Amino acid sequence: QKEVEQDPGPLSVPEGAIVSLNCTYSNSAFQYFMWYRQYSRKGPELLMYTYSSGNKEDGRFTAQVDKSSKYISLFIRDSQPSDSATYLCAMRRSAAGNKLTFGGGTRVLVKP
């Protein structure tokens, strides 16, 4: 079993809909959680990072962390075709820790 599980998709939604993405993890030592967006043949772009359970909002993006359930989510409101990409969750054990553990990524298609 992988440490971080993420549905590969594709997740297809109409423009303007809310995109809901999530990851589950098995290691309770993970304390810091990130979401990256990766366009085809490009490097990942950091979207959100959170350090504790709860919600964090940034523009159209909301990240949620539920450590008790080992479950994290990313919501994208008012989705646009330009949001079509692969979204990767990542996590690590400590603030200064080096190693990121990635989920496999979810491919999202936003149709105009």
Next chain:
Amino acid sequence: GAVVSQHPSWVICKSGTSVKIECRSLDFQATTMFWYRQFPKQSLMLMATSNEGSKATYEQGVEKDKFLINHASLTLSTLTVTSAHPEDSSFYICSARGLAGGSPYEQYFGPGTRLTVT
């Protein structure tokens, strides 16, 4: 802020030759740089971690003599794939962490380099 560049973006080389990939942090000092490998439709696999002025730390199963990493300055790291073979064809991505515009603990990724070995 927190821009990382890679060069080249795409390279084709013949089997048995070596190829060097550069990773630069353009607007911040990267105390730590990371090299990843990504196969099509798969997630990123960490190859090695390097701190400026120190030897790189390789992940288990990664041949350090084949993938030479140098982190000579706070803005530049290089990955050299020596004696490349077709199975080394992949997408190589670097990331950097340091005194960036965002968090000092997060990794900021370069655009990647696609290596094709014929």
